[in-house]
Amino acid sequence: MLLKSSPLQPMADRLSAHGDLNDDDRQAILDLPYRMKHLERLAHVVHERETIVQCCVIVTGFAIRYKIVGAGARQIVAMHTAGDMVDLQNAFLTVADHSVQMLTDSEVAFIPREDVKKLAFDRPAVGSAMWLETLVDASIAREWIANVGRRDARTRLAHLLCEFSVKFQAAGIATEDGFALPMTQDQLADTVGLTPVHVNRSLRGLEAENLITRNRSTRMVSILDWAKLVSAGDFDDTYLHLRGRESAFARSGRAA
Amino acid sequence: MLLKSSPLQPMADRLSAHGDLNDDDRQAILDLPYRMKHLERLAHVVHERETIVQCCVIVTGFAIRYKIVGAGARQIVAMHTAGDMVDLQNAFLTVADHSVQMLTDSEVAFIPREDVKKLAFDRPAVGSAMWLETLVDASIAREWIANVGRRDARTRLAHLLCEFSVKFQAAGIATEDGFALPMTQDQLADTVGLTPVHVNRSLRGLEAENLITRNRSTRMVSILDWAKLVSAGDFDDTYLHLRGRESAFARSGRAA
DNA sequence: CGGGAGGTTGACAATCGTCAATCAGAGTGG
DNA sequence: CCACTCTGATTGACGATTGTCAACCTCCCG
Numbered sequence: 001m002l003l004k005s006s007p008l009q010p011m012a013d014r015l016s017a018h019g020d021l022n023d024d025d026r027q028a029i030l031d032l033p034y035r036m037k038h039l040e041r042l043a044h045v046v047h048e049r050e051t052i053v054q055c056c057v058i059v060t061g062f063a064i065r066y067k068i069v070g071a072g073a074r075q076i077v078a079m080h081t082a083g084d085m086v087d088l089q090n091a092f093l094t095v096a097d098h099s100v101q102m103l104t105d106s107e108v109a110f111i112p113r114e115d116v117k118k119l120a121f122d123r124p125a126v127g128s129a130m131w132l133e134t135l136v137d138a139s140i141a142r143e144w145i146a147n148v149g150r151r152d153a154r155t156r157l158a159h160l161l162c163e164f165s166v167k168f169q170a171a172g173i174a175t176e177d178g179f180a181l182p183m184t185q186d187q188l189a190d191t192v193g194l195t196p197v198h199v200n201r202s203l204r205g206l207e208a209e210n211l212i213t214r215n216r217s218t219r220m221v222s223i224l225d226w227a228k229l230v231s232a233g234d235f236d237d238t239y240l241h242l243r244g245r246e247s248a249f250a251r252s253g254r255a256a
Numbered sequence: 257m258l259l260k261s262s263p264l265q266p267m268a269d270r271l272s273a274h275g276d277l278n279d280d281d282r283q284a285i286l287d288l289p290y291r292m293k294h295l296e297r298l299a300h301v302v303h304e305r306e307t308i309v310q311c312c313v314i315v316t317g318f319a320i321r322y323k324i325v326g327a328g329a330r331q332i333v334a335m336h337t338a339g340d341m342v343d344l345q346n347a348f349l350t351v352a353d354h355s356v357q358m359l360t361d362s363e364v365a366f367i368p369r370e371d372v373k374k375l376a377f378d379r380p381a382v383g384s385a386m387w388l389e390t391l392v393d394a395s396i397a398r399e400w401i402a403n404v405g406r407r408d409a410r411t412r413l414a415h416l417l418c419e420f421s422v423k424f425q426a427a428g429i430a431t432e433d434g435f436a437l438p439m440t441q442d443q444l445a446d447t448v449g450l451t452p453v454h455v456n457r458s459l460r461g462l463e464a465e466n467l468i469t470r471n472r473s474t475r476m477v478s479i480l481d482w483a484k485l486v487s488a489g490d491f492d493d494t495y496l497h498l499r500g501r502e503s504a505f506a507r508s509g510r511a512a
Numbered sequence: 513c514g515g516g517a518g519g520t521t522g523a524c525a526a527t528c529g530t531c532a533a534t535c536a537g538a539g540t541g542g
Numbered sequence: 543c544c545a546c547t548c549t550g551a552t553t554g555a556c557g558a559t560t561g562t563c564a565a566c567c568t569c570c571c572g
Contacts, residue, residue: 048494049494065398067398067399067402069402069406069407069490070407070411070490071406071407071411071490073406074406075401075402075405075406077398077401077402078398089391089394090391092384092387092388092391093388093391093392093395093497095494095497097395097398097399097494097495097497098398098495117384121377121380121383121384124377127377127383128348128373128377131348131387131390132348132349134387134390134391134394135345135346135348135349135390136349137394138345138390138393138394138397139349139353141394141397141398141401142321142323142333142334142353142354142397143323143353144401145331145333145397145400145401145404145449146323146325146331146333148401148404148405148449149331149404149448149449150325150327150329150330150331150446150449151325151326151327152559152560153559153560155326155327184517184518184519185518185519185520186518190406192405193404193405193406194560194561195560195561195562196518196519197520197521197560197561197562197563198559198560198561200519200520200521201520201521201560204520216518216519216568216569217568217569217570234325234326234327238304238305238351238353239353239354241349241351241353408527408528409527409528440549440550440551441550441551441552442550450528450529451528451529451530452550452551453528453529453530453531453552453553454527454528454529456551456552456553457528457552457553460552472536472537472550472551473536473537473538
């Protein structure tokens with residue numbers, strides 16, 4: 001069960017979390033052909049309108065998906081961490097409808113899309129898990145629409161911080177006390193549909209309320225009061241579909 | 257090839273558009289067990305947090321997916337027309353992360369989720385098409401994030417109208433000249449993250465510019481200048497992934 | 513020690529929201 | 543055929559959240 005060896009292990013773990021994969025399924029994932037690549041901060045994996053031929057799995061690091069609108073503004077539409085299959089989901093779409101860029105120096109594995117498709121249909125359990133993964137992504141996107149469309153600045157940011165906290169903990173790269181936020185305020189602004197100036201004001205507001213603390217140099221966010229942050233962010237982790245895991249509500253209950 | 261008989265025909269057509277399905281594939285779709293139901297305007301198909309046991313295909317009519325945020329506001333996160341598999345995509349998620357409501361009196365077909373899953377993996381061609389359909393939905397959601405997050409009121413609405421025009425034409429329920437918009441201004445407001453008052457002002461603005469005309473009683477939107485509307489809405493239909501079809505840009509080119 | 517990226521602030525502008533009144537059209541019952 | 547009612551559309555006055563502009567600060571690094 002503990003075959004920690006392949007760079008694809010995080011991907012196998014992620015998919016296992018979505019359903020019961022047997023050892024053969026897991027091994028089949030690890031046996032996928034891949035090509036490792038080191039990508040530097042701000043390097044692009046895909047550009048909008050490009051043709052997709054490979055799927056990309058993040059082994060280490062963070063990435064964002066973004067779109068550029070006519071006025072030149074950028075909107076970040078998703079954020080990914082280790083184990084995420086950034087464009088694996090797009091194994092079925094031919095032309096990219098958005099760009100993918102690394103937030104940090106990262107290790108990624110590229111897998112030919114045909115091999116991914118084949119695996120998905122050869123092994124329904126794996127296929128289901130992959131499909132599920134893309135559906136969870138879609139669910140998060142819907143939540144972001146609501147976040148940007150119907151919440152004020154403070155709530156939007158608190159919500160995003162809650163989401164990151166839960167997501168990072170699920171990925172094993174954060175504790176309940178806080179996490180390293182690999183985004184500048186410019187990037188945060190493009191994530192929640194605000195300006196960097198307003199993000200700054202809102203973030204300081206959350207600090208002033210003693211919900212969080214930040215370390216500017218390490219870019220670490222410490223959560224001082226999870227229950228209040230959840231409340232401030234109107235956060236409910238149902239949309240993350242984390243199933244078996246300890247839910248954020250459970251955590252908030254414990255903290256209360 | 258023309259077996260127009262089953263209520264599931266629109267679904268088969270839609271899936272065929274995403275890839276090459278052979279006659280057996282198409283027949284397998286039509287052979288799915290289903291239960292027809294008439295739903296009145298504003299009836300709910302699913303409520304947020306409910307457990308999903310059936311998948312729903314719209315045969316006639318329109319539906320919206322929406323979320324309610326803490327402050328009580330509603331955000332519509334998707335809009336669906338005939339042929340759309342509203343919760344088929346959620347065959348893999350157990351608990352609904354949003355509500356689904358009909359915009360008009362409609363005919364829908366309910367299919368047990370297990371049968372959908374089985375079909376998807378028994379017939380990879382169908383499974384691919386279904387997966388693709390969910391990925392297109394996700395792509396639209398991402399575009400909506402950008403629309404709400406980074407475009408001003410006028411542009412947001414123009415963009416939405418362009419999307420509806422293209423989508424409705426693809427579904428065969430609109431011409432290039434216009435379409436019946438089954439939404440009130442309240443619902444439009446909850447779609448683009450504005451207030452109804454501001455939607456009204458923006459819509460009248462587009463009319464004043466002679467980009468569109470509306471018939472209040474039939475709720476019909478006529479497009480007077482497609483090219484200018486596309487420009488005003490910063491619209492590029494790449495994200496709709498319509499492949500083989502005549503693209504909106506082709507149309508705008510023709511009109512120019 | 514200079515340069516640069518990113519964070520912070522203040523003053524001011526503006527898009528968009530709120531509130532509330534009024535209007536228009538469809539359906540209903542007498 | 544007309545009053546009545548209800549939903550949805552339209553407008554105006556006013557308020558406020560958020561954006562814009564621009565300066566300054568802080569830390570890191572060569």
